[in-house]
Amino acid sequence: MLNTKDINQAVSKKVSIKSRLSFLNNHITYLILVIIVVGIVTTILNPNFLTLRNFFNVMQQFSILGILTMCMSLLMISGGLDISIGNMAGLGAMIFARMLLAGISIWISVIVVLIVGTVLGFINGLIVAKSKVTPLIITMGMNYVFLGVAFILAGGRPQTISDQFEFLGGAKIANIPISMLILLAVLLFAYFLRKYTKYGRRLNAIGGNVQAAYFSGINVDLHIISIYALSGLIVGLAALVLVSRFGMVRADTGSDYALQALAAAIIGGIPLQGGKGSVVGAFFGVLLIGILYNAMNIIGVSSYEQTVILGAIIVFATVIGNIGKMKR
Amino acid sequence: MDNMESNLLEKEKILIVKNITKVFPGVKALSDFNFDLYKGEVHCLIGENGAGKSTFIKILSGAFEPSQGEFFINGEEHKYFTPQMARKLGIQTVYQEDILVPCISAAENIFLGSETNNQKYFINYKKIFKDAEKIAKQLGVYIKVDEIYEKLSPSDQQFVKILKALAQKPKILILDEPTQAFNVKDVNLIIEMVKKISQEGVSIIYIAHNLDEIIEVADRITVLRDGAKINTHTKSFETFSADKLAKEMIGRPIDLFYKKKESLVGQDVFEVRGLKLEQSSKEVSFKVKEGEILGVAGLKGAGSAEIARAIFSVKKKYGGKIFYKGKDITPSNPIESVKAGIALITENKKVEGLFMDMPVSHNITIVGLDNIGRFFIRLSKERKISNSYVGKFNIKTSSLNKEVKFLSGGNQQKVVLAKWLFKNIDILIVEEPTHGIDVNAKAEIYEFFCEFTASGKSIIMISSEMMELISLSDRIIVIRNFEISRELIKGEINEENILSGFMGGK
Numbered sequence: 001m002l003n004t005k006d007i008n009q010a011v012s013k014k015v016s017i018k019s020r021l022s023f024l025n026n027h028i029t030y031l032i033l034v035i036i037v038v039g040i041v042t043t044i045l046n047p048n049f050l051t052l053r054n055f056f057n058v059m060q061q062f063s064i065l066g067i068l069t070m071c072m073s074l075l076m077i078s079g080g081l082d083i084s085i086g087n088m089a090g091l092g093a094m095i096f097a098r099m100l101l102a103g104i105s106i107w108i109s110v111i112v113v114l115i116v117g118t119v120l121g122f123i124n125g126l127i128v129a130k131s132k133v134t135p136l137i138i139t140m141g142m143n144y145v146f147l148g149v150a151f152i153l154a155g156g157r158p159q160t161i162s163d164q165f166e167f168l169g170g171a172k173i174a175n176i177p178i179s180m181l182i183l184l185a186v187l188l189f190a191y192f193l194r195k196y197t198k199y200g201r202r203l204n205a206i207g208g209n210v211q212a213a214y215f216s217g218i219n220v221d222l223h224i225i226s227i228y229a230l231s232g233l234i235v236g237l238a239a240l241v242l243v244s245r246f247g248m249v250r251a252d253t254g255s256d257y258a259l260q261a262l263a264a265a266i267i268g269g270i271p272l273q274g275g276k277g278s279v280v281g282a283f284f285g286v287l288l289i290g291i292l293y294n295a296m297n298i299i300g301v302s303s304y305e306q307t308v309i310l311g312a313i314i315v316f317a318t319v320i321g322n323i324g325k326m327k328r
Numbered sequence: 329m330d331n332m333e334s335n336l337l338e339k340e341k342i343l344i345v346k347n348i349t350k351v352f353p354g355v356k357a358l359s360d361f362n363f364d365l366y367k368g369e370v371h372c373l374i375g376e377n378g379a380g381k382s383t384f385i386k387i388l389s390g391a392f393e394p395s396q397g398e399f400f401i402n403g404e405e406h407k408y409f410t411p412q413m414a415r416k417l418g419i420q421t422v423y424q425e426d427i428l429v430p431c432i433s434a435a436e437n438i439f440l441g442s443e444t445n446n447q448k449y450f451i452n453y454k455k456i457f458k459d460a461e462k463i464a465k466q467l468g469v470y471i472k473v474d475e476i477y478e479k480l481s482p483s484d485q486q487f488v489k490i491l492k493a494l495a496q497k498p499k500i501l502i503l504d505e506p507t508q509a510f511n512v513k514d515v516n517l518i519i520e521m522v523k524k525i526s527q528e529g530v531s532i533i534y535i536a537h538n539l540d541e542i543i544e545v546a547d548r549i550t551v552l553r554d555g556a557k558i559n560t561h562t563k564s565f566e567t568f569s570a571d572k573l574a575k576e577m578i579g580r581p582i583d584l585f586y587k588k589k590e591s592l593v594g595q596d597v598f599e600v601r602g603l604k605l606e607q608s609s610k611e612v613s614f615k616v617k618e619g620e621i622l623g624v625a626g627l628k629g630a631g632s633a634e635i636a637r638a639i640f641s642v643k644k645k646y647g648g649k650i651f652y653k654g655k656d657i658t659p660s661n662p663i664e665s666v667k668a669g670i671a672l673i674t675e676n677k678k679v680e681g682l683f684m685d686m687p688v689s690h691n692i693t694i695v696g697l698d699n700i701g702r703f704f705i706r707l708s709k710e711r712k713i714s715n716s717y718v719g720k721f722n723i724k725t726s727s728l729n730k731e732v733k734f735l736s737g738g739n740q741q742k743v744v745l746a747k748w749l750f751k752n753i754d755i756l757i758v759e760e761p762t763h764g765i766d767v768n769a770k771a772e773i774y775e776f777f778c779e780f781t782a783s784g785k786s787i788i789m790i791s792s793e794m795m796e797l798i799s800l801s802d803r804i805i806v807i808r809n810f811e812i813s814r815e816l817i818k819g820e821i822n823e824e825n826i827l828s829g830f831m832g833g834k
């Protein structure tokens with residue numbers, strides 16, 4: 001008879017080999033494989049796809065969605081959700097454009113937008129934490145509030161700032177678009193926060209089991225409010241990239257982003273109920289969406305058809321993600 | 329063995345299980361398991377957590393597919409079941425946490441899915457209430473069948489679960505720890521009910537941890553250890569002894585009573601003064617000494633759980649102060665309680681203690697994160713520390729990264745203990761520390777309690793298990809109707825005194 005120690009050792013040896021191969025059983029690996037397959041197919045159809053320039057192009061185009069997806073992922077891992085981030089970014093962009101047009105200096109405007117984002121996020125977090133109402137409903141309501149305020153500020157006209165603030169959205173350093181660098185910086189920050197900080201660990205615990213977190217002496221409300229505020233700050237950053245990229249702001253500029261960010265996070269392996277998943281996975285979720293759009297453009301799929309295909313992919317990805325769990 | 333078989337030969341075997349093996353990655357949960365079931369018998373399965381009982385019943389009910397082996401039901405051979413097949417063959421399983429629909433009545437739950445008693449599209453409430461009441465009465469239980477399920481007491485909910493399984497007219501009924509969360513009186517009701525069901529020709533596979541209960545209810549007992557069958561006993565005075573069965577389960581002799589090492593108990597350090605649980609309730613005051621285990625005895629609903637929650641401030645208190653070493657530390661929320669060095673381990677560890685989707689190591693360090701870095705977590709230090717706790721508590725897990733939901737109940741409880749020990753708390757309030765945990769893990773947890781108090785720290789142990797209270801406590805307070813009905817010091821601690829405290833005697 002083996003005693004338990006021997007068994008434990010034997011088991012742990014087996015597992016260490018297994019854990020080295022565990023990347024094969026990993027959601028991110030699948031995402032990368034899918035991206036590669038899409039890449040190969042598209043390159044065969046049109047060799048222009050596989051160029052560094054095109055890749056940077058994709059990254060630039062999807063940097064705003066990428067940054068917002070990082071907000072969404074951090075919130076979801078903490079058990080939250082914010083579907084107002086799109087219109088929050090739109091409102092931030094609108095405020096920025098109005099300030100510039102009123103002749104206020106760029107730096108003051110930048111700081112104001114970042115503060116506005118933080119405050120709006122804080123308000124969302126405060127209501128969610130204190131009311132204990134599901135964040136979906138709260139942020140859906142706030143979504144309309146932000147959109148409405150942006151409409152009021154716009155006064156019915158798109159606000160054009162033309163080339164006053166091109167740096168974040170259009171400029172490049174050594175051919176690398178700055179918006180891509182910002183996205184990567186946000187990704188790195190989110191990854192680090194999630195993995196290496198006590199704050200991130202506690203957020204993850206709250207997302208996993210609020211009640212146990214509360215019973216463990218974690219200040220649940222403080223963590224929830226602060227992560228919404230932090231997310232708001234990053235949304236402010238996304239708003240700046242948004243203005244900079246388009247040079248023109250409409251009130252509903254940001255409307256589509258929130259659900260796309262949610263989709264990207266889910267494709268990236270974060271379940272809707274939250275508490276699990278990684279920001280890196282969500283990043284690859286964005287990358288997959290970006291590359292698919294780009295590939296469809298290159299192949300010449302019309303934008304209406306693109307919308308259909310994107311929707312189908314979201315359903316497909318979530319169904320696939322769930323099949324693994326249904327196995328016994 | 330042959331002799332016994334021949335005695336029972338006239339009885340019909342309705343299930344024969346041959347050489348069932350189930351392998352999970354890294355673990356053989358069940359190996360070459362043989363089992364048979366006669367018509368109308370109560371066959372109990374006993375064994376420690378992780379011995380393979382749950383695996384076996386999950387295979388029978390179709391939740392797992394066995395790696396090897398076959399079944400014979402009514403003479404027909406099967407390699408595996410799907411849940412639908414199991415149901416069709418007349419196998420019904422009542423799991424511990426099998427939750428019914430909470431917001432409809434007990435009777436509706438009972439007949440949910442069994443079309444015989446429902447009309448096709450509409451529900452005839454009068455009829456199902458009457459039918460439900462009838463079958464409940466036949467089995468000697470009285471529940472309000474028209475009551476909303478979630479408003480029923482835990483024991484009534486358990487009855488409803490069993491009645492629901494019976495409404496499917498099963499040939500084999502599997503009961504997985506049906507008496508967990510029960511007090512003594514209700515356990516007897518379940519035992520009576522099970523006996524009646526078996527007399528009607530239904531065969532029952534019954535799993536429980538309490539040996540006295542098993543001896544009372546069983547016709548035969550099969551002992552499992554480490555995934556293998558150790559023995560099957562037929563009812564007789566000699567074989568049905570708790571001591572012998574426990575020995576077989578563990579593989580070595582044990583004492584059912586834990587023998588506590590004598591420890592030095594110091595001065596009063598912790599004091600609860602004038603605690604009020606309700607606006608109108610009486611005040612509760614008591615003191616705890618350094619290095620003491622204070623037992624808190626009380627029947628379910630007597631108020632001991634509420635007292636623990638009020639001290640830790642996860643429940644509102646209507647007055648009262650808490651002192652540690654003479655200083656007022658009265659917390660107003662659990663954040664302050666933890667800061668003041670108080671820990672609460674509730675009975676409901678899956679909801680209130682553990683992060684099931686997080687790895688073992690993260691669960692261990694979550695309260696004491698400050699010990700492994702200022703702002704940032706030093707992952708290597710975290711691994712090292714959690715590894716030492718896994719070793720110290722003998723937590724059986726294949727890796728530190730394993731999610732806690734994959735651990736057995738006993739190991740989960742050890743993770744909760746490790747989590748608080750890592751935080752370095754002074755006062756541990758623990759509710760039903762060994763409920764539903766196997767004998768071996770129990771002894772390890774008791775050992776830990778003694779070590780903890782030997783270092784000058786104190787434990788407030790709320791328990792409804794007599795043996796645990798008597799063998800561990802340095803002093804006992806008995807709670808009745810939300811107040812202290814009796815205090816027992818060393819020498820007065822015995823079952824009679826505790827029981828008389830329950831009844832309100834002095």
